[in-house]
Amino acid sequence: MKHRPSATGVFTFIAVVFLYAPVLVVAVFAFNGSGRLSFPIDSLSFKWFQKLFADPAFSAAFRTSLEVATVTAIIAGVVGALAAFAFTRMNSRTLSVVEVASRLPVMIPPLMLGVALLTAMDYADIVPDLKSVTLGHIIYVIPFVVIIVVARLRTLDPEIELAARDLGAGGLETIRRITLPIMLPAMIGAGAIAFAFSFDELLITTFTSGLEPTLPMYVVSRLRRTIDPSVNAVAFVMLFIPWVALGIAYLVMRRSLGAIRRGAGTVDAGAEVS
Amino acid sequence: MKPSRRLAALLATPLAIVLLVGVVVPGMIFVVYSVFTFRLRQVHPGFTLDSFKAAITTAVYRTYAVNTLRIAIPVALITTVAGFALAHHIAFRAKRTKNLLLALVTISMLGSYLARVYAFRTLLGEHGVINETLISAGIINDPIGGLLFSRTAVVVAEVNLLLPLVTLLIYAGLMGIPRAMQDAGRDLGAGGFEVVRRVTLPMVGPAVLAALAFAFFLSVGDYVTPVLLGGKTSATIGIAISDQLRVTGNYALGSALSILTLLGFVLAYLLLRWSFRTAKLLPEVST
Numbered sequence: 001m002k003h004r005p006s007a008t009g010v011f012t013f014i015a016v017v018f019l020y021a022p023v024l025v026v027a028v029f030a031f032n033g034s035g036r037l038s039f040p041i042d043s044l045s046f047k048w049f050q051k052l053f054a055d056p057a058f059s060a061a062f063r064t065s066l067e068v069a070t071v072t073a074i075i076a077g078v079v080g081a082l083a084a085f086a087f088t089r090m091n092s093r094t095l096s097v098v099e100v101a102s103r104l105p106v107m108i109p110p111l112m113l114g115v116a117l118l119t120a121m122d123y124a125d126i127v128p129d130l131k132s133v134t135l136g137h138i139i140y141v142i143p144f145v146v147i148i149v150v151a152r153l154r155t156l157d158p159e160i161e162l163a164a165r166d167l168g169a170g171g172l173e174t175i176r177r178i179t180l181p182i183m184l185p186a187m188i189g190a191g192a193i194a195f196a197f198s199f200d201e202l203l204i205t206t207f208t209s210g211l212e213p214t215l216p217m218y219v220v221s222r223l224r225r226t227i228d229p230s231v232n233a234v235a236f237v238m239l240f241i242p243w244v245a246l247g248i249a250y251l252v253m254r255r256s257l258g259a260i261r262r263g264a265g266t267v268d269a270g271a272e273v274s
Numbered sequence: 275m276k277p278s279r280r281l282a283a284l285l286a287t288p289l290a291i292v293l294l295v296g297v298v299v300p301g302m303i304f305v306v307y308s309v310f311t312f313r314l315r316q317v318h319p320g321f322t323l324d325s326f327k328a329a330i331t332t333a334v335y336r337t338y339a340v341n342t343l344r345i346a347i348p349v350a351l352i353t354t355v356a357g358f359a360l361a362h363h364i365a366f367r368a369k370r371t372k373n374l375l376l377a378l379v380t381i382s383m384l385g386s387y388l389a390r391v392y393a394f395r396t397l398l399g400e401h402g403v404i405n406e407t408l409i410s411a412g413i414i415n416d417p418i419g420g421l422l423f424s425r426t427a428v429v430v431a432e433v434n435l436l437l438p439l440v441t442l443l444i445y446a447g448l449m450g451i452p453r454a455m456q457d458a459g460r461d462l463g464a465g466g467f468e469v470v471r472r473v474t475l476p477m478v479g480p481a482v483l484a485a486l487a488f489a490f491f492l493s494v495g496d497y498v499t500p501v502l503l504g505g506k507t508s509a510t511i512g513i514a515i516s517d518q519l520r521v522t523g524n525y526a527l528g529s530a531l532s533i534l535t536l537l538g539f540v541l542a543y544l545l546l547r548w549s550f551r552t553a554k555l556l557p558e559v560s561t
Contacts (some may be wrong), residue, residue: 008363012375015360019382019434022393025403029396037396038406083289090282098290104297109495111512112304112532113297119307119525120300122317139296142289193384200386202498207519216388223392223502232396235389246384 030236035229048233061218072137072198077191080145088153106143114207129210136204141194152186185253192249196242308529317525325530342510349432350490357440365448383438394431398422423505432493440485447481479555487543
């Protein structure tokens with residue numbers, strides 16, 4: 001019997017095409033040999049990328065964004081993971097207040113977060129620079145980091161840590177050999193998400209940035225002027241870098257999760273033999 | 275292992291400081307600014323409701339508010355309906371393609387926001403892909419104007435931006451429904467659509483409400499898409515707020531407009547929740 005596509009199946013197909021067609025079109029035209037935006041494209045070329053990387057404004061913005069995203073990922077990853085550890089291992093009223101507060105930035109539109117930061121800097125006479133940009137990004141990504149690491153730590157039975165203690169491991173050794181290996185994949189994943197979100201952030205950055213534009217701000221300033229096809233190449237870079245970061249994190253996570261599972265497997269097997 | 279209370283406090287302190295410095299304190303300063311006076315291009319301490327008065331009585335802000343709603347309401351409705359259909363298909367219909375579809379939706383959500391907005395400019399522009407391709411194919415002679423820089427372009431792009439998130443929110447809700455409930459509905463003689471309406475929807479109501487509210491509020495807060503893709507009728511309240519802060523420097527008015535917008539969110543959410551409750555799409559309140 002021939003498989004007949006269902007109505008919802010057809011709709012799903014259309015929806016996926018709708019989600020991907022625009023970015024795929026941009027990706028294709030980033031490699032277009034001619035300057036005309038018309039299908040079919042006549043030749044493949046890297047000339048728009050060459051033109052782009054020859055533009056000092058692009059290079060500077062690109063470097064700025066990489067720096068800000070890296071610092072954001074490291075600080076948000078460490079700060080969020082430390083707190084997530086406390087949230088899942090300790091009970092106190094203050095801690096639950098902080099945990100609830102850590103979700104605030106998702107519930108406030110980025111526009112308002114940016115506006116509030118700008119107002120506060122005006123009040124305190126702080127001149128916006130890359131530090132304020134990074135602070136804005138850390139705030140934006142920290143809820144995701146906390147949620148991801150907390151979710152991971154909650155899957156770990158605290159009894160395992162107690163068992164390690166009973167077997168004679170000290171507090172630090174337990175953290176190093178049990179807790180950290182379990183947290184690490186989540187920290188890497190959360191860090192990659194923080195990097196990706198920071199690299200693309202614009203709604204807060206508009207308000208917190210000083211004289212050094214990030215890559216999204218460079219794109220917006222280019223879009224306000226006349227557009228030439230090299231913007232397709234910028235869009236390709238913007239699309240590509242976060243996806244690569246997330247892809248690497250995904251592979252690392254899968255490998256280390258696999259290693260933990262295999263490790264657990266050998267323990268089980270050993271128990272069976274004895 | 276039971277870390278001491280002091281250790282726990284030490285671990286959570288950096289996060290608490292970040293939240294205080296980055297959200298709580300700026301938020302308070304921002305609220306206070308809304309009652310300050312704006313004179314000689316500067317904000318001065320004091321107490322006045324002038325900014326709120328200006329925000330409410332100035333006709334142009336009412337136009338902006340209407341524009342905002344005319345973008346955000348269609349965006350929220352379309353993404354929620356489409357997201358529900360998509361999530362429902364992924365959760366219950368797609369068998370072999372389920373993981374692929376979930377991955378595609380997630381990857382799309384994590385794809386660059388700005389690249390996707392820009393993509394619509396490449397597609398819809400006067401010399402964009404659609405026009406140029408149609409012209410070189412000989413279907414049209416002159417570019418179709420008005421594809422870009424219109425409210426429709428903004429709505430289409432924002433649906434594209436928000437659909438993945440909304441789909442995943444509803445999908446998470448759908449996964450919480452015991453499969454047996456739907457089977458029971460079908461056994462009792464309900465058709466496919468009736469099962470969705472009378473069994474699935476009421477159980478996934480909270481997730482749908484959350485998705486709808488999220489889409490609405492992210493659309494209202496997005497002041498970049500309307501600038502890059504919208505025309506004269508797409509000036510939104512977000513653009514007004516951003517201009518007050520970045521161009522005019524009237525922090526007081528910008529902050530009053532923001533507070534009114536946030537109040538609008540709360541009202542809109544309560545209204546939505548009330549209508550969901552009236553339509554019996556939320557579980558009964560147990561308390």
